Amino acid sequence: MDHPDLAAVELPVVLFALSDPTRLALVRELATEGPRTVEECRESEPGVPKSTFSHHLRTLREAGVVRNEPAGRHRVVTLRRDELDARFPGLLDAVVHD
Amino acid sequence: MDHPDLAAVELPVVLFALSDPTRLALVRELATEGPRTVEECRESEPGVPKSTFSHHLRTLREAGVVRNEPAGRHRVVTLRRDELDARFPGLLDAVVHD
DNA sequence: ACAACGGTTCGACTTCCTTGGAATAGTGGC
DNA sequence: GCCACTATTCCAAGGAAGTCGAACCGTTGT
Numbered sequence: 001m002d003h004p005d006l007a008a009v010e011l012p013v014v015l016f017a018l019s020d021p022t023r024l025a026l027v028r029e030l031a032t033e034g035p036r037t038v039e040e041c042r043e044s045e046p047g048v049p050k051s052t053f054s055h056h057l058r059t060l061r062e063a064g065v066v067r068n069e070p071a072g073r074h075r076v077v078t079l080r081r082d083e084l085d086a087r088f089p090g091l092l093d094a095v096v097h098d
Numbered sequence: 099m100d101h102p103d104l105a106a107v108e109l110p111v112v113l114f115a116l117s118d119p120t121r122l123a124l125v126r127e128l129a130t131e132g133p134r135t136v137e138e139c140r141e142s143e144p145g146v147p148k149s150t151f152s153h154h155l156r157t158l159r160e161a162g163v164v165r166n167e168p169a170g171r172h173r174v175v176t177l178r179r180d181e182l183d184a185r186f187p188g189l190l191d192a193v194v195h196d
Numbered sequence: 197a198c199a200a201c202g203g204t205t206c207g208a209c210t211t212c213c214t215t216g217g218a219a220t221a222g223t224g225g226c
Numbered sequence: 227g228c229c230a231c232t233a234t235t236c237c238a239a240g241g242a243a244g245t246c247g248a249a250c251c252g253t254t255g256t
Contacts (some may be wrong), residue, residue, distance in 0.1 A: 038234095
């Protein structure tokens with residue numbers, strides 16, 4: 001499971017990752033609540049099957065939006081806020097702030 | 099040909115419209131150069147067939163990003179900058195500024 | 197009126213995304 | 227070691243989006 005260098009990530013890829021309501025909601029939650037386990041994230045999105053949710057996480061991860069790292073038996077999802085702000089200034093704020 | 103009220107436009111729809119390289123390039127051109135006829139827009143995107151380009155314009159228009167109005171024999175494409183800034187503050191700047 | 201021109205729409209094809217069940221992998225507790 | 231638990235990957239099916247030629251529409255100039 002690899003996380004791309006944000007310098008290599010193109011803006012359209014990020015915008016696409018954020019253009020799904022489920023994924024955007026997750027990003028917003030991470031932005032306001034801080035890092036969470038996959039399980040906790042999933043609780044905020046009731047009715048979404050595990051595998052589907054995992055696919056969305058993958059899309060966000062491959063777009064460089066989130067980090068997903070093992071933590072014991074769980075996995076912790078983190079918003080790559082500082083890196084995103086450096087690469088695409090203002091984008092995250094604009095997308096989260098509403 | 100109708101243009102949606104931006105109040106009714108959801109953010110994911112806008113992000114999706116901007117997540118295509120051709121469409122994003124067009125938005126950036128409109129942001130820096132001001133309104134342009136479809137013909138002029140098309141010249142900046144060589145190799146894209148008329149119908150394909152028109153389809154991209156439609157996506158942007160239905161997302162509330164651009165206005166597309168008849169002007170004599172041509173059509174003028176305008177970025178809905180003020181409305182977008184009011185509805186999604188900072189988004190356009192973040193997306194155009196780079 | 198009619199021909200030329202600028203654009204859009206239609207229709208068919210292809211490609212990509214999403215979805216979700218089943219199988220798989222990694223970790224901790226007993 | 228084995229079972230329970232968390233989470234990802236595999237795979238197939240359905241649906242949405244991109245592409246582009248051909249047909250169509252509105253406008254201008256003659």
